[in-house]
Amino acid sequence: MRLIQMERTARLREFLKDLFSSQRLAVLATQSRKQPYGNLVAFMATNDLKHLLFATTRATRKYANISSNPRIAMVVDNRSNREADFHQAAAVTATGVVKEIEGPEKNRFQKLYLAKHPYLKEFVSSPTCALLRMDVETYYVVRQFQNVVELHIKK
Amino acid sequence: MSLVIPLDQIKGKDREQVGGKAFSLAMLSQIGMNVPEALCVKAEAYHQFIACVGLRERILLEINRKNFKEMRWEEMWDAALRIRNMFLQTPIPSEITKELQSPIEDKFKDKAVVVRSSAPGEDSSQASFAGLHESYINIRGIAAILEHVRLVWASLWSDAALLYRQELGLDIEKSTMAVLIQEIVNGERSGVAFGKNPNDGSQAVIEAVYGLNSGLVDGTVEPDRWILDRQTGKVLSQRPARREKWVRPSVDGVRFEPLPADLCQKPPLTDDEIGRIFNHVLNAEEHFGAPQDVEWTFREDNLFILQSRPITTISSGTSEDKRPWYLSLRRSFENLKALRKKIEEELIPAMVEEAERLSGQDVAALSDIQLADEIAHRMDIHGRWVAIYWSDFIPFAHGMRLFGQFYNDTVRPEDPYEFMDLLGRGQLKSLERNQKLEEMASMVRKDPSLALRLKEFKTIKDEGFKRKLDEFIQQFGDLSCSIGEQTQCLQGPDGILRILLKMAKHPPAKKRRGSHRHEDLISRFLSRFKEKEEKFAAELLDLGRASYRLRDDDNIYLGRIEREVVVAIEEGRRRIEKRCRMKLEGADPAEIIKALRHSDYVPKKRSSTEPIKLSSELKARQIIGQPAGPGIAKGKARVILGPSDLFTFESGEILVCDAIEPNMTFVVPLSSGIVERRGGMLIHGAIIAREYGLPCVTGVPEATSLIQTGDSVTVDGFLGIVIIG
Numbered sequence: 001m002r003l004i005q006m007e008r009t010a011r012l013r014e015f016l017k018d019l020f021s022s023q024r025l026a027v028l029a030t031q032s033r034k035q036p037y038g039n040l041v042a043f044m045a046t047n048d049l050k051h052l053l054f055a056t057t058r059a060t061r062k063y064a065n066i067s068s069n070p071r072i073a074m075v076v077d078n079r080s081n082r083e084a085d086f087h088q089a090a091a092v093t094a095t096g097v098v099k100e101i102e103g104p105e106k107n108r109f110q111k112l113y114l115a116k117h118p119y120l121k122e123f124v125s126s127p128t129c130a131l132l133r134m135d136v137e138t139y140y141v142v143r144q145f146q147n148v149v150e151l152h153i154k155k
Numbered sequence: 156m157s158l159v160i161p162l163d164q165i166k167g168k169d170r171e172q173v174g175g176k177a178f179s180l181a182m183l184s185q186i187g188m189n190v191p192e193a194l195c196v197k198a199e200a201y202h203q204f205i206a207c208v209g210l211r212e213r214i215l216l217e218i219n220r221k222n223f224k225e226m227r228w229e230e231m232w233d234a235a236l237r238i239r240n241m242f243l244q245t246p247i248p249s250e251i252t253k254e255l256q257s258p259i260e261d262k263f264k265d266k267a268v269v270v271r272s273s274a275p276g277e278d279s280s281q282a283s284f285a286g287l288h289e290s291y292i293n294i295r296g297i298a299a300i301l302e303h304v305r306l307v308w309a310s311l312w313s314d315a316a317l318l319y320r321q322e323l324g325l326d327i328e329k330s331t332m333a334v335l336i337q338e339i340v341n342g343e344r345s346g347v348a349f350g351k352n353p354n355d356g357s358q359a360v361i362e363a364v365y366g367l368n369s370g371l372v373d374g375t376v377e378p379d380r381w382i383l384d385r386q387t388g389k390v391l392s393q394r395p396a397r398r399e400k401w402v403r404p405s406v407d408g409v410r411f412e413p414l415p416a417d418l419c420q421k422p423p424l425t426d427d428e429i430g431r432i433f434n435h436v437l438n439a440e441e442h443f444g445a446p447q448d449v450e451w452t453f454r455e456d457n458l459f460i461l462q463s464r465p466i467t468t469i470s471s472g473t474s475e476d477k478r479p480w481y482l483s484l485r486r487s488f489e490n491l492k493a494l495r496k497k498i499e500e501e502l503i504p505a506m507v508e509e510a511e512r513l514s515g516q517d518v519a520a521l522s523d524i525q526l527a528d529e530i531a532h533r534m535d536i537h538g539r540w541v542a543i544y545w546s547d548f549i550p551f552a553h554g555m556r557l558f559g560q561f562y563n564d565t566v567r568p569e570d571p572y573e574f575m576d577l578l579g580r581g582q583l584k585s586l587e588r589n590q591k592l593e594e595m596a597s598m599v600r601k602d603p604s605l606a607l608r609l610k611e612f613k614t615i616k617d618e619g620f621k622r623k624l625d626e627f628i629q630q631f632g633d634l635s636c637s638i639g640e641q642t643q644c645l646q647g648p649d650g651i652l653r654i655l656l657k658m659a660k661h662p663p664a665k666k667r668r669g670s671h672r673h674e675d676l677i678s679r680f681l682s683r684f685k686e687k688e689e690k691f692a693a694e695l696l697d698l699g700r701a702s703y704r705l706r707d708d709d710n711i712y713l714g715r716i717e718r719e720v721v722v723a724i725e726e727g728r729r730r731i732e733k734r735c736r737m738k739l740e741g742a743d744p745a746e747i748i749k750a751l752r753h754s755d756y757v758p759k760k761r762s763s764t765e766p767i768k769l770s771s772e773l774k775a776r777q778i779i780g781q782p783a784g785p786g787i788a789k790g791k792a793r794v795i796l797g798p799s800d801l802f803t804f805e806s807g808e809i810l811v812c813d814a815i816e817p818n819m820t821f822v823v824p825l826s827s828g829i830v831e832r833r834g835g836m837l838i839h840g841a842i843i844a845r846e847y848g849l850p851c852v853t854g855v856p857e858a859t860s861l862i863q864t865g866d867s868v869t870v871d872g873f874l875g876i877v878i879i880g
Contacts, residue, residue: 123874128787
């Protein structure tokens with residue numbers, strides 16, 4: 001029983017990794033004074049699925065929201081805007097806490113991020129741009145229209 | 156697919172992969188003409204490169220920053236510069252290098268080659284023209300060849316190429332580049348030939364110089380020219396050149412040398428050779444079915460065809476669109492040196508003299524009729540100087556660009572604008588003016604009683620201060636005139652006093668980054684070269700600095716002439732206002748002249764142009780422009796729509812304007828950041844911002860209507876964005 005469970009988790013992890021590498025943009029949800037706010041961001045997932053990375057300049061609304069409330073959600077999906085999406089598309093909602101990456105580890109994460117988004121080099125290299133790391137607590141994975149599973153990420 | 160193809164294997168189906176230049180040479184070779192040995196790096200190699208290293212999207216992000224139609228030529232140059240730097244900073248990945256290396260090495264070993272662009276899809280008679288993309292002469296060894304292949308790829312995105320592709324409706328996103336690598340044929344005599352004279356269809360034209368062709372193509376060596384009858388091949392006329400220089404191959408490129416005395420007297424071609432060239436041109440025309448523009452060279456008695464393309468006349472765009480003209484301003488080093496001499500030794504002294512002569516005249520003493528004549532006269536003088544500004548001063552700004560490209564090619568800095576740090580710190584006229592203002596402000600800062608008297612507009616007793624103020628006004632005017640779109644002045648020197656009081660409230664504006672960096676960069680740059688090359692690099696730097704300085708100073712000098720025009724117009728306006736008992740602010744000068752000449756004429760008022768205001772439902776939150784001065788600043792916006800806005804400027808505000816006119820720069824030290832509608836890194840405003848180390852974003856469309864005075868604004872001068880709110 002346990003083995004089956006482990007295998008299922010491993011398969012789900014592979015599925016998430018494939019989905020995350022096939023998609024460039026995610027919807028970021030932040031909030032400020034009880035008002036939710038959504039954005040598209042270029043994201044990347046670390047191989048262990050513990051973190052989702054994205055970048056923004058510090059003068060943006062999303063950055064201000066995150067600064068006052070670091071609890072965020074992100075949605076990644078593979079829809080193609082066709083009817084078949086209803087049975088074919090998958091969507092993943094990640095919830096967790098975000099923080100700005102600073103200090104010695106910034107270089108490592110920036111390299112990872114630029115490996116996926118090399119065209120953002122000028123943007124990410126700007127001193128006004130923050131690289132953010134979401135520490136994911138839970139993934140909510142929706143497939144076949146209504147099939148939902150949760151994956152809890154250990155710290 | 157192999158990425159490289161030898162010239163003799165090129166077939167009809169390869170046309171899209173090898174581009175027009177390589178294709179036509181292959182065809183000429185196959186009908187028996189003598190062409191240099193060559194290989195072609197297919198367009199596929201370019202595609203693999205930009206896809207593999209992520210350049211494709213970076214380039215598209217860069218050129219889609221702004222609606223292309225709204226881009227000024229300076230912004231195009233900036234975009235091209237940034238893209239070129241991306242190529243310079245990105246090596247060819249090893250898997251592509253591997254494919255290119257062995258065929259190139261096998262063919263050329265250590266022989267010197269020419270690396271030429273051969274852009275597919277741009278070889279139709281409508282779309283082919285010279286000089287859009289780069290070619291590099293006398294390149295030796297695989298590393299250097301591959302390096303120059305990359306530079307030719309980058310030239311797909313040159314400013315001129317961007318503009319013409321847009322004008323011809325070619326899809327920028329689909330543009331691609333093949334590269335022709337040719338054995339260098341060190342001809343002793345070279346030239347171009349037009350199968351059909353663009354100005355007279357019954358004639359053909361041949362031009363020839365001693366040495367290599369590059370001197371002729373970029374206009375630095377004057378050619379001998381023959382006009383031929385197209386039907387008979389008979390020479391109709393010959394125009395000999397002043398034969399003084401020739402371009403010769405050197406160890407790492409080419410160099411200009413004085414032409415040996417015996418050649419100076421002798422035309423480069425004999426009648427027989429003219430006939431041979433003409434026959435080749437006709438053969439090529441017959442093969443391609445259209446008159447050709449052919450580059451050729453003689454090595455001893457062997458005639459080589461270097462390239463052949465259909466003749467085109469480039470449309471210069473609509474008359475209002477000055478961009479094609481600007482982009483044609485590529486000037487060689489030699490040409491710019493001569494221009495500098497003319498500007499520094501003739502034009503500037505004449506301009507200063509003119510301004511001084513005008514300011515010495517007392518317009519108040521003139522009768523109305525005399526004043527009307529004087530206004531018209533001054534407007535003529537101003538018009539003449541504006542024409543000179545366009546014909547000589549603007550082209551000289553290319554000195555900065557020439558140095559910038561040379562610097563980026565040799566130093567390969569990450570920041571494509573690092574070269575600006577070597578050019579700055581000169582004695583700019585507007586900085587000198589601001590320095591004088593600061594000296595007065597510091598007197599006010601130290602003396603509260605002086606400050607109080609100024610505040611209440613009482614007579615100034617401090618002789619030292621008074622003298623300084625008079626000297627300042629004598630030299631730079633009272634800062635109250637604004638020229639450009641609207642010609643108007645505020646009354647008297649109150650404006651200066653208000654500014655001085657504001658400046659005195661705060662510590663002096665910080666000077667920009669320390670001089671160490673500047674000195675370091677210069678010595679690091681010069682230490683890369685040896686002897687002759689160092690001398691050239693130093694000369695080029697000196698030229699770049701003169702060009703940088705003049706980009707600011709010319710505005711100030713022109714501003715002095717403009718001020719004298721305004722002084723005369725203002726005198727007229729005051730008289731007419733008094734006579735007609737009406738306000739005439741911003742009236743058309745022609746109306747004022749008419750009213751001065753005819754004592755019963757009442758001038759028409761100019762209809763005021765209200766800035767476009769967005770409805771309250773729609774509000775700009777973040778606007779994209781061009782990064783023109785690194786740094787970030789947040790503050791309240793002060794939108795400058797007229798001179799009075801300048802005098803209400805508060806310290807720490809963000810200066811938002813259409814364009815920083817020379818007469819506005821005095822508020823720059825008070826501001827904490829600059830947002831400008833006019834775009835470019837090398838424009839006056841950007842130069843001043845950089846001198847003060849202020850964050851600056853230029854090229855923000857509708858800056859002055861999207862942003863309102865009092866808005867909280869963040870200027871991100873690293874990324875070129877402005878955030879409102």
